[in-house]
Amino acid sequence: MGVETSTPDVAMPFCMLHTLSNIPLYQRWFTLFLVLRYGTIEKGRRLQGYMSGKTAMITGVTGQDGSYLAELLLEKGYTVYGLVRRVSQPTSGRSLINHLMTNENFHLLNGDLADQNSIDNAVAQTQPDEFYNLGAMSFVPESWRSPMMTADITGLGALRCLEAIRKHAPMCRFYQAGSSEQYGKVRDVPQTEATPFHPRSPYGCAKVFAFEITRNYRESYDMYACTGILFNHESPRRGLEFVTRKVTMTAARIAHGFDECLWIGNVNAKRDWGFAGDYVEMQWRMLQQDTPGDFVVATGRTHSVRDMITLAFSHVGMNLTWSGEGVDTIATDQDGNVRVRTNPKFFRPAEVDLLIGDPALAEKELGWVPGTSFEELVQMMVDSDMSTVQEAVDGGYAPPIPPE
Numbered sequence: 251m252g253v254e255t256s257t258p259d260v261a262m263p264f265c266m267l268h269t270l271s272n273i274p275l276y277q278r279w280f281t282l283f284l285v286l287r288y289g290t291i292e293k294g295r296r297l298q299g300y301m302s303g304k305t306a307m308i309t310g311v312t313g314q315d316g317s318y319l320a321e322l323l324l325e326k327g328y329t330v331y332g333l334v335r336r337v338s339q340p341t342s343g344r345s346l347i348n349h350l351m352t353n354e355n356f357h358l359l360n361g362d363l364a365d366q367n368s369i370d371n372a373v374a375q376t377q378p379d380e381f382y383n384l385g386a387m388s389f390v391p392e393s394w395r396s397p398m399m400t401a402d403i404t405g406l407g408a409l410r411c412l413e414a415i416r417k418h419a420p421m422c423r424f425y426q427a428g429s430s431e432q433y434g435k436v437r438d439v440p441q442t443e444a445t446p447f448h449p450r451s452p453y454g455c456a457k458v459f460a461f462e463i464t465r466n467y468r469e470s471y472d473m474y475a476c477t478g479i480l481f482n483h484e485s486p487r488r489g490l491e492f493v494t495r496k497v498t499m500t501a502a503r504i505a506h507g508f509d510e511c512l513w514i515g516n517v518n519a520k521r522d523w524g525f526a527g528d529y530v531e532m533q534w535r536m537l538q539q540d541t542p543g544d545f546v547v548a549t550g551r552t553h554s555v556r557d558m559i560t561l562a563f564s565h566v567g568m569n570l571t572w573s574g575e576g577v578d579t580i581a582t583d584q585d586g587n588v589r590v591r592t593n594p595k596f597f598r599p600a601e602v603d604l605l606i607g608d609p610a611l612a613e614k615e616l617g618w619v620p621g622t623s624f625e626e627l628v629q630m631m632v633d634s635d636m637s638t639v640q641e642a643v644d645g646g647y648a649p650p651i652p653p654e
């Protein structure tokens with residue numbers, strides 16, 4: 251993304267017309283004209299963005315979803331403002347957006363979801379057309395350790411954004427990053443937009459509040475405000491504390507001889523895992539409709555943590571055999587080495603046992619279907635972590651370690 255080609259590819263403009271299928275027809279033809287006139291898709295798209303003059307603000311821009319979404323919007327020609335907390339080392343924690351810092355349409359503003367004034371100022375100053383609230387305390391186990399902070403950032407943070415928009419830019423469209431954790435102890439299988447919520451963690455409770463207050467502002471103030479109820483979505487940019495990335499990085503570390511085995515919690519939990527790069531497209535589409543609405547964003551397939559581990563380890567040449575139950579669960583490889591062990595500290599006070607989303611409404615209303623399978627996703631993450639560990643070996647430094 252963001253790479254310019256110097257020679258125009260004559261077939262590309264027509265492919266692009268297809269990929270721009272949810273943009274009004276006259277804009278598609280206009281973009282084609284710009285592409286043909288200025289030579290590259292990148293330039294054509296950017297010029298289209300200048301003409302539409304759209305501006306977006308993103309909270310959580312330094313994270314997995316924020317970085318993918320910023321790339322997507324820049325590619326579409328938006329001016330993007332990322333809201334970031336002020337830190338004394340401005341480059342720390344920003345590795346996922348480093349490559350965007352030289353883009354003239356990408357800007358960072360100081361702002362904090364805990365601080366109403368900072369969000370007010372950012373919105374008043376930039377008058378965004380679209381506001382994506384992706385910022386949150388998003389690690390579920392941490393929400394039992396810090397429930398107040400979670401409620402403040404993950405729950406009230408959404409309300410602060412809505413208030414800033416209501417007061418300073420009422421025409422701005424608002425996207426709230428909802429979560430399948432809102433379903434918790436699930437009442438329907440699969441879960442749809444109509445499934446009642448029963449959150450199982452302080453994090454899930456905070457996300458339910460954010461969902462309800464977003465709906466309430468839509469109904470109270472006629473604001474274009476909506477929530478995407480996103481099921482688990484992963485990528486090579488996923489934080490190392492989440493189970494998929496913990497597994498793929500540990501598999502790569504074991505394959506390179508840095509670790510003996512993976513320490514894990516409940517392997518029977520089932521999740522609907524998709525690729526984060528696919529899901530940000532849906533976030534954008536939700537803000538391009540005539541009327542706002544809430545949508546489930548999922549693959550419609552579920553897998554256990556155990557299956558995910560088995561698949562990831564098979565990609566590094568280890569075929570696992572499982573035995574034992576609960577905290578006695580282990581898995582050995584084909585040579586009899588124990589490669590997975592269970593530690594009770596990774597179990598949660600209340601677990602979400604089964605998540606599987608029904609993305610039918612998203613497909614019907616927004617024409618969205620996830621493009622990456624679970625198998626492709628796991629392969630992508632293992633490949634990336636194998637490269638990361640190999641680079642560390644070649645460079646003579648320590649590879650990343652998933653946090654305890």
Ligand code: G4F
Nearest residue numbers: 388390429430431481482491492493494514515516519596
């Ligand atoms: O990867 P996880 O930590 O993700 P979780 O809790 O499902 O939440 C993620 O997805 C939500 C969307 O549904 C987001 F809203 C949320 O912010 C976050 O991105 O855990 C997945 C499953 C859980 O059932 C957990 O108990 O994996 C199980 N698990 C088993 N052992 C483990 C471990 N999870 C982690 N993080 N670490 C383990 O050692």
